[in-house]
Amino acid sequence: MGKCKNITRLLSDALDRSLTAGEWFAIRLHLPTCSGCRNYRKQIRLLRAAAHTASGIATPDAAANGDD
Template sequence: MGKCKNITRLLSDALDRSLTSGEWLAIRLHLPTCSGCRNYRKQIRLLRAAAHTVSGIESADAAGNGER
């Protein structure tokens, strides 16, 4: 569970700051093996998109600006 706690923290941090390449690597190595963390990533993406829709801001995902 400690690994998942770290990964979900990094996924949340990615919304507020640029992650290091090492942090992205940790996420990319962990996500294929953990459905809970993949679901968390989907949920925060959905919440971010909903917040942007309500505020009228186009999300980076919708604009095609890469992964966050």
């Protein structure tokens, strides 16, 4: 075992860097068999979407105040 630790780490890494073909293969092989890792992937996707949305609604005023 210990595979889930690997897979969740790769899923997280995928947000920051390009995974190799072998890494994607390991993920695709594992996800259909593991609801835990599927949920993890769903969660980090939501988190990233939320972060993207938050940066999208930041106002120029807020940015200017940050420089003050």
